[in-house]
């Protein structure tokens with residue numbers, strides 16, 4: 285079953301259960317506290333927090349998501365994309381635990397010709413929050429899942445809240461067992477490679493009080509109106525239904541992987557084993573396929589490369605894809621070959637990537653060209669610095685990283701990555717201190733010059749546009765994940 289058909293089947297199923305289909309919102313989150321839409325529930329936050337009255341009691345969607353927090357997992361695990369689609373069903377004060385659990389089970393296990401996904405019941409495992417007897421009983425007694433395939437989990441895994449006072453509640457998750465050839469027995473608590481999390485059911489039941497982190501807060505009481513928020517990863521279900529090894533091999537991603545392999549003259553082998561000699565190249569090919577698609581979808585939703593915020597995330601994705609291709613041996617521009625392949629894989633579900641392709645391509649290709657120029661100018665200097673530092677038996681100094689940045693426009697993440705590949709550490713905090721000093725100097729200069737006579741507006745504008753502001757990192761790191 286193609287990804288697009290999995291999505292339509294989802295919407296059809298929930299529409300048949302009186303859910304209003306709601307089109308995906310933009311990746312650029314409507315919630316100002318988030319850089320991106322990170323889950324299907326994000327567009328519904330005003331309803332879930334009771335700030336607004338929902339126009340429906342039940343809704344369903346297939347939401348485009350970006351999770352930059354998962355970027356380092358991409359290609360190494362089988363299940364993490366920076367872009368993915370979250371299928372969801374939502375109840376605003378309508379059905380609760382029993383409804384959500386019954387729908388999920390029915391959709392996953394009903395035969396294909398009855399509108400379901402036809403998964404064998406004996407391959408499914410579930411987890412519940414350790415205090416949630418109600419959910420446990422529904423799974424065991426009403427649905428009939430054997431007790432030994434239901435596992436209790438703690439707050440870190442199975443309790444949801446926004447991290448602030450507001451709605452909170454236990455979760456119940458559904459996992460698919462890929463079989464003994466993928467790992468050890470013992471269910472999702474024992475092995476997250478063999479047992480793949482596919483669906484999270486969140487029961488928004490309580491009012492959370494003040495506190496910190498995921499497990500240190502008080503529960504003030506029950507919510508007057510309880511909500512259901514669920515999310516199933518479309519790519520994860522696709523990987524199971526299409527019988528492939530990981531989400532990068534599903535129909536919307538694989539064509540880019542194949543094209544990248546062809547450009548690089550590599551044989552992709554699907555290996556998950558870090559000890560396998562093909563592993564490094566396979567991971568790079570999966571990274572390329574993932575990042576190219578994420579870049580396509582981000583630009584399509586109006587993001588442009590820049591040095592901060594969302595634009596910085598996009599810049600980083602494009603640069604990482606280009607870097608991965610270089611490490612695979614391709615040093616020329618690759619986006620003109622890869623991006624159209626991603627467009628063709630995605631246009632069935634998102635026709636706008638085709639109709640708007642000229643604009644998307646212009647932005648993406650310009651970014652790659654500028655990055656290739658940066659690499660050309662800085663690499664020799666970096667290599668020299670690495671050699672000298674190694675000979676002197678020290679790390680790469682802050683001053684050197686700063687010079688690379690200041691003179692060659694070499695971004696610190698590239699310095700870190702390339703130095704890391706050469707087995708060398710970098711004085712990153714020293715670098716950041718130097719950046720801060722430079723910024724403060726520039727601000728002081730700008731103030732001093734303001735009192736002079738010449739018209740310096742144009743310089744101030746240049747300064748404002750220059751590569752001196754690196755808020756991207758802190759924003760990346762502080763980007764909270766909702767669930």
Ligand code: ATP
Nearest residue numbers: 354363364365368481482483484515516517520767
């Ligand atoms: P994991 O533990 O595998 O990282 P999660 O618990 O962070 O997943 P949730 O926040 O519960 O994921 O999101 C709901 C569903 O969305 C998941 O069950 C999964 O199917 C899917 N999903 C989450 N993150 C990703 C991702 N980076 N790529 C693809 N699918 C994802």
Ligand code: MG
Nearest residue numbers: 351354364767
């Ligand atoms: Mg996760």
Ligand code: MG
Nearest residue numbers: 441457481484
């Ligand atoms: Mg999880």
Ligand code: MG
Nearest residue numbers: 457481483484
């Ligand atoms: Mg989860």
